[in-house]
Ligand SMILES: Nc1ncnc2c1ncn2[C@@H]1O[C@H](COP(=O)(O)OP(=O)(O)OP(=O)(O)O)[C@@H](O)[C@H]1O
């Protein structure tokens with residue numbers, strides 16, 4: 001079960017001095033922010049991506065994967081659940097995981113996330129499905145859809161707000177330069 005492998009305390013909490021988060025104006029901004037995170041990512045890191053359907057979790061993961069070297073657009077792992085990448089296609093091994101379809105927390109053990117994390121960085125959508133089992137040293141990123149500005153034509157807003165819960169393992173790396 002994820003969480004058992006790490007004993008690091010969850011210390012720090014909201015993004016220091018940035019509790020209002022970071023505004024990502026459009027999809028390109030989210031991809032670009034993913035690129036900044038990619039520069040900091042190391043094997044063994046875990047990034048938990050929270051947010052409603054369509055909030056931009058896969059888009060952010062795509063920005064990370066693209067900058068790690070992935071040439072094709074990363075597919076959403078909603079149906080595969082786990083999509084692993086290995087060098088040379090990415091600079092480091094990465095697992096892109098989407099737990100949305102996981103119905104029973106007992107299924108988590110079958111995914112082998114703890115083992116994978118020995119060598120790979122983990123990008124996990126719908127980490128809520130792990131319950132309290134998420135590793136305590138995971139960087140937790142929360143994406144929310146900003147309201148449509150008043151007066152703009154109806155349609156889904158393209159702005160997203162990103163807030164982070166930053167564990168000790170990421171304190172020196174966050175926010176990314
Ligand atoms: N600022 C933005 N950042 C990210 N995506 C945006 C933004 N503005 C608009 N979009 C659009 O919103 C959608 C986000 O989809 P995405 O698959 O990344 O969401 P998700 O959070 O992974 O959803 P799911 O829970 O279904 O996996 C895409 O169609 C994207 O083009």
Ligand SMILES: [Mg+2]
Pocket residue numbers: 057058059076098125
């Ligand atoms: Mg997704």
